[in-house]
Amino acid sequence: MDELGRKSVEDFKMANKKPIVVVMDNIRSMHNVGSVFRTSDGFLIDGICLCGFTPQPPHRDIHKTALGSTETVDWVYYENTVNAVHDLKAKGFKVFAIEQTEGSISLEKFKQINPEAIAHPMAFIFGNEVDGVDQNVIALCDGVIEIPQWGMKHSLNISVAAAIVLWEFVR
Numbered sequence: 581m582d583e584l585g586r587k588s589v590e591d592f593k594m595a596n597k598k599p600i601v602v603v604m605d606n607i608r609s610m611h612n613v614g615s616v617f618r619t620s621d622g623f624l625i626d627g628i629c630l631c632g633f634t635p636q637p638p639h640r641d642i643h644k645t646a647l648g649s650t651e652t653v654d655w656v657y658y659e660n661t662v663n664a665v666h667d668l669k670a671k672g673f674k675v676f677a678i679e680q681t682e683g684s685i686s687l688e689k690f691k692q693i694n695p696e697a698i699a700h701p702m703a704f705i706f707g708n709e710v711d712g713v714d715q716n717v718i719a720l721c722d723g724v725i726e727i728p729q730w731g732m733k734h735s736l737n738i739s740v741a742a743a744i745v746l747w748e749f750v751r
Contacts, residue, residue: 592652597626598750599701601668603675605661605717606632606708607738613637614645615739616706621649623750626701628653629668631661645739661705661713665720668703675703677713677721678745680734684726687748697722704745706738 587595602620607613613635620628630636636657637643637650658664665675674697685693705721707713718724727736727744736744 587652589648589652592621592624595624597624600625600746600749601627601629601673601701601703602742602746603629603661603664603668603703603705604631604634604738605705605713606711607634607706608709609738610635610639610641611645612709612738614642614647614650616742617642617646617649617653617655619739619743619746620653623746625653625746625750628655629658629661629664629703630655631658631664661717662720665703665705665717669720672701673703674700674722675705675720677705677707677718677724678727678741679705679707679713679718679724680726681718681724684724687725687727687745690725690748694723698749702749704742704749706742709738 602616602625604613604616617628635642642650668675691698705713705717725745727741
């Protein structure tokens with residue numbers, strides 16, 4: 581384990597984090613929540629906002645996929661996602677929904693189109709597994725980012741979408 585250079589919980593808490601926050605908007609699956617915690621730990625993300633009926637730690641089904649990352653990644657609960665967006669914007673974050681909408685910006689083009697946005701701390705909102713990001717929340721965002729897809733389904737599991745987006749912004 582020492583050869584892998586893994587951080588202890590204390591080292592993780594003290595480390596300089598990427599100025600990125602993940603917002604989960606009414607996520608149903610505890611496994612998705614745990615997976616996003618684990619990915620956020622892996623990329624040293626600043627924190628997570630759990631909103632609405634999104635499950636909160638501690639819970640054994642979250643722990644199954646989080647594997648201890650609920651102890652490292654800071655998180656906060658909001659009764660609704662609108663309040664989370666207002667708080668993040670007040671703290672200087674640029675907030676983007678990850679969704680398929682008219683006028684969305686394709687992920688691979690985002691940094692070219694919005695170079696000023698990446699100079700700020702960023703928050704990415706991932707929506708409910710069935711309904712996506714709530715339209716009232718999208719209306720408050722600084723924009724919408726879409727992960728390009730060319731298959732039949734045109735949807736990804738939230739944990740997969742979060743990993744793709746977070747990797748794009750931390751690499």
